[in-house]
Amino acid sequence: xxSGIWIVDHHTxxxxxxxxxxxxxxxxxxAYQRVDIVRAPALGKALFLDGRIQSAQIDEFIYHExxxxxxxxxxxxxxxxxxxxxxxxxxxxxxxxxxxxxxxxMVDIDRELVELCERYLPEWHQNCFRDPRxxxxxxxxxxxxxxxxxxxxxxxxxxxxxxxxxxxxxxxTVEFYECLAQRLTDNGLFVAQAGSADxxxxxxxxxxxxxxxxxFPYVRVCWAFIYSFQLPWAFVLASKRDDxxxxxxxxxxxxxxxxxxxxxxxCPELHSALFALPVYLQxxxxxxxxxxxxxxxFIWHA
Numbered sequence: 630x631x632s633g634i635w636i637v638d639h640h641t642x643x644x645x646x647x648x649x650x651x652x653x654x655x656x657x658x659x660a661y662q663r664v665d666i667v668r669a670p671a672l673g674k675a676l677f678l679d680g681r682i683q684s685a686q687i688d689e690f691i692y693h694e695x696x697x698x699x700x701x702x703x704x705x706x707x708x709x710x711x712x713x714x715x716x717x718x719x720x721x722x723x724x725x726x727x728x729x730x731x732x733x734x735m736v737d738i739d740r741e742l743v744e745l746c747e748r749y750l751p752e753w754h755q756n757c758f759r760d761p762r763x764x765x766x767x768x769x770x771x772x773x774x775x776x777x778x779x780x781x782x783x784x785x786x787x788x789x790x791x792x793x794x795x796x797x798x799x800x801x802t803v804e805f806y807e808c809l810a811q812r813l814t815d816n817g818l819f820v821a822q823a824g825s826a827d828x829x830x831x832x833x834x835x836x837x838x839x840x841x842x843x844x845f846p847y848v849r850v851c852w853a854f855i856y857s858f859q860l861p862w863a864f865v866l867a868s869k870r871d872d873x874x875x876x877x878x879x880x881x882x883x884x885x886x887x888x889x890x891x892x893x894x895x896c897p898e899l900h901s902a903l904f905a906l907p908v909y910l911q912x913x914x915x916x917x918x919x920x921x922x923x924x925x926x927f928i929w930h931a
Contacts, residue, residue, distance in 0.1 A: 636665065638681050641830055646859055648672065648682065654749050659741040661796050662789075666749045672857050674750060676717060678742075678789060684717050685857035686752055692822075692862065694895040695853045697723035699903060700783055700820040700866055701730075702884050703873035707782040710734070711812070713770035713800065715787040716742045718754025724785070725757055727888050733763055734781075738796050740767040771800055780814050786821035790833060790929045801837060804923045806844045810869065819845070819867045824929075826852045826863035828909045834863035835918030836927050841867045843920070849874045850914060851903035853894070863910075874904040 634650040652668040665677040673686030684692065697720060701707050710724050712735040724733045737743050743765070747758055757763060766773060770788070788797040799805065801821075809819060819841075824833035834850060841848045845867035851874075855862045866873045882897035906914075921927045 636667065636669075636677055636680070636682075638677070640825075640860075644829070646682070648675070655745055659739050659745075661739045662742070664742055664745060666745065674752065675857065676746070676750065679792065679795070681789075682857055683789070684719065684750075684753065688856045689717075689719055689753060690892075691853055691894045692855055693719040693723050694892050695851065695862075695903060696720060696785065696787060696820060696822055696864055698890070698892065698895045699851060699864075699873060699900060700785070700818045701727050702881055702888075702900070703818055703866070703868070703871065703876055704782050704816065705884075708732070709779070709781045710783045710785065711774075711781045712736070712785045713774075713788055714797070715785070717746045717750050718743075718757050720785060720787045721763060722753070722755050722757040724783075725760055725762060726890055729888070730762060733760075734766060734779075735763065736766045736768060736770045736773045738767070738769050743767070769796075771805055774805070774812055775808055777812065779812065780817075781812055782814050782817050784809060784813060784817070784819045786819070788822070790824050791927050792929045798926050798928065799923065801840065801927055802921050802923050803840050803843050806841060806867075810844050813869055816868075816870045818869070818873060821865050823850070823863040823865045825858075826850075826861040826910055828913075831863070831910060831913045832918060833927065833929065834865065834910075835913050836921055837865050837918075838914055839918040840921040841865060845869060847872045849904055850906060850910070852906065852910070853903065874901065876900065 636648045638646040650667045655666040675685040676683045706729045708731045710733045791798040823837045847868040849866045881900045885897045
């Protein structure tokens with residue numbers, strides 16, 4: 630018989646994940662979403678948004694290292710980085726590990742969430758919000774991208790999945806990506822967290838990949854198993870000039886050493902392996918997925 634408080638994450642109508650909670654550090658609603666920051670025996674501290682797990686202390690490093698380092702190491706000298714979302718600060722933390730980065734701009738629509746994460750999740754951000762290279766902007770990421778004239782070497786999408794009524798729905802369309810590509814330097818790269826890579830519901834990653842292929846000459850999917858999500862998780866890299874999956878292990882090893890990186894999951898030998906996809910996912914990327922537009926947005930209906 631189960632005891633205590635349980636958070637139920639409804640992944641699909643046929644599948645849900647249950648997490649036992651021993652302490653609630655914060656529970657409330659911002660102007661944009663419900664926020665629960667808890668302690669769970671299997672996860673350590675954990676952040677849930679709108680009832681869906683976003684990040685857990687036990688393995689957040691896997692997610693954030695795979696999101697950040699393959700893209701930044703594929704660039705010879707990333708200096709200016711834009712992060713869309715990333716409220717916990719861990720994506721910003723990993724970006725700032727690269728000494729060539731002179732400015733890392735993080736745009737998040739939910740100021741209250743960022744402030745909550747700064748207060749309750751110091752293990753994630755490690756004071757990176759206070760780094761002189763960091764710039765925090767609170768507002769809509771699409772409006773920021775469409776309104777700026779700045780160019781970036783790397784743009785990172787660490788946004789929540791586009792649920793109906795959520796703040797990120799219009800940040801995955803071909804119209805937005807066409808604008809985003811104009812804000813990248815000639816050898817710039819874009820990377821996005823792309824949801825589940827499981828064989829049941831890969832519609833988000835397949836739709837995202839299909840849409841990005843209309844804008845970028847190189848689009849590659851990589852993946853990693855995230856224990857706290859209980860699923861394999863996908864990331865999509867898009868490049869204007871060079872194939873990020875074609876970087877040799879020796880080239881990655883050289884850049885990794887030059888930048889003095891210290892990681893817990895990602896390593897040079899793993900770089901090319903992250904892009905090795907199982908047959909079911911290769912087939913899904915070829916045959917599934919919708920073209921995402923402003924008029925036909927992707928909504929997570931799992």
